Amino acid sequence: MNQQYPSILLEKAVGEFSKLPGVGRKTAMRLVLHLLRQDTAAVEAFGNAVITLKHEVKYCKVCHNISDTETCRICANPLRDVSTICVVESIRDVMAVEATQQYKGLYHVLGGVISPMDGIGPSDLQIDSLVERVKAGGVKEVILALSSTMEGDTTNFYISRKLNGMDVTLSVIARGISIGDELEYTDEVTLGRSIVNRTLFVGTV
């Protein structure tokens, strides 16, 4: 549709929204017109929320997780186990692991994985600071919780080389069939790994 915008301001706002990932011109138009129907205070709250976030957000100086303070809530929590570090790609992964309520250690947010195709090398990621944390001592285990992709595996390998010779246990989160999944629909690589890495049956799975 050859869109002739009735207002330059409208066109500008639609243009900004359509820069968002997965948002096309039509969706952008729908979202902007929705906002336009809200009262001024609501629109200001919307616009200022992202501006304030961008201006004031901090990244934890220890784990690089997003934070309102110098050190994030997790790193500052005295109840967390400081001897375990879970290495993840992004803030969303921290939230995903936290949601499981199964982990009481600390995190280290890499900011991505090594991906030469996207021009992301080890120096673009928070790998050096991870090595520094381990070198500083007190860390017994580093859990690698990256995506099960070639890039994730490459990054795991790179980190393992970097931590080589240090007195720390390196582990990887378990790969296997998802809870509730049926065997016949599981791909053979995953199924194969789940047989190789089988665990002792202890009543519950």
Added chain:
Amino acid sequence: MNQQYPSILLEKAVGEFSKLPGVGRKTAMRLVLHLLRQDTAAVEAFGNAVITLKHEVKYCKVCHNISDTETCRICANPLRDVSTICVVESIRDVMAVEATQQYKGLYHVLGGVISPMDGIGPSDLQIDSLVERVKAGGVKEVILALSSTMEGDTTNFYISRKLNGMDVTLSVIARGISIGDELEYTDEVTLGRSIVNRTLFVGTV
């Protein structure tokens, strides 16, 4: 997923985004993190675009279309045919009709259709001002281009009653099978109407 946000500012921004239609918490998070990766100027441009739009946008005093000026570009254009008014529900419908490049008259944006279920009555819509425009004279034809729904039909009927007795032709846009559609997949109401309202074959369809 029980989401524990690492930052109150982040939670606030995600909250604002998830108020948008069709945007859930996960999508909101993705959009906010995307913006966070942009530079400050880009985030400010985004936030301010909607705030400026809300503050400065005007609605055309003639047709109620969105506009940067008192009278919109279409109403102010001397080349448009002022004797024809196309009645539509929304700004998006104006843009849709304009995109066809088949219409050279003016518009009248109602701001919706009569829908008692949603609490929208005739007084919530720009129907009185339409009647005033016709009363003022110079209008030869009013084209009703509302949705082909019960609400649209009700509104068409209401407007026709309001314009009753005035010296103006009232027409409705053609309903029929869409260009490129196959007969066997067309619903019978549409197909029936397209037979009743058949037009003379003049070489091209």
